[in-house]
Amino acid sequence: MPRGGKRSGAGRPKGTGKYSESTKAIRVPESMVERILEFAHSGGFKLPLYGGKVAAGCPAPTDDYIEGMLDLSEHLIHDPASTFFVRVTGYSMINAGIHPDDILIVDRSLQANHGKIVIAAIDGELTVKRLYKKQGEVRLMPENDDFEPIEIGSEETLHIWGIVTNVIHTV
Template identity: 50%
Template sequence: MSLKESQNLIFFTPKNEAGNGAVFVDIGISAGFPSPADDFRETRISLDEELIQNKEATFFARVSGQSMIGAGLDDNDLLVIDRSIAPENNKIAVCFLDGEFTVKRLRVEGNEVWLKPENPDYPIIKITEENNFIIWGIVTNVIKKV
């Protein structure tokens, strides 16, 4: 198994290329009644600048599975993961557990750590000394297709 792929997640690194970004229409998009758009301002936006705080420590991974659907992470969503963020209780983390990557919510109490899925069909995992366990990075954003 390589670092780039496991059964649960496939990792990608951001491209470091300077581009113009996508067109960004700087108006509030109404989710209620439509508003006239004749006076909108058009600028460029870079999703790298919006979603990535630390390029050297940021990776993308595609979700495989349903264990985090309650947190809004669905099968095939693209995660933005920052390895420079310190893990904390209740953060969603990508972890390396016993030879596989997984994404779960961290539960930390004292010296005890649990990996909590956000789907009742999956068990909570208690981390013990017998586990090969690393918190690999913290999920900062999720990109969905609609």
């Protein structure tokens, strides 16, 4: 009892797979297999970013008012090779929105211009301050009235590790 004959048009349709897209076999370290599968499945850790206005009384996030999909690493880190994090200690930059235990995103490849917030090493202590650099004078300015500016004279050497681009604060 054959049900023979041509079957053109039959077959599994395209895009019916896990990713709705054709896939490729690649080789990755065994220890990362799980994370990479999660990464691939969630579309690269991208999550929705919502803007200000939403439908009246809307009880939950809706796609209507989405600004886009955002990946934190992609958004905050432009050059992984020159970026690192620093954990904040102390209150000297509180008026710049930098609190103790915050994590700073620091880029080593940016120019240390006047007015930038920098990570500097002074006497073996890591410090975050706003850089003042005008008319040959160099100072590290705190943003808290309880602290004094640090004057960088000819004796001291200023080692600037990098420029702060973002502050991550835990509420």
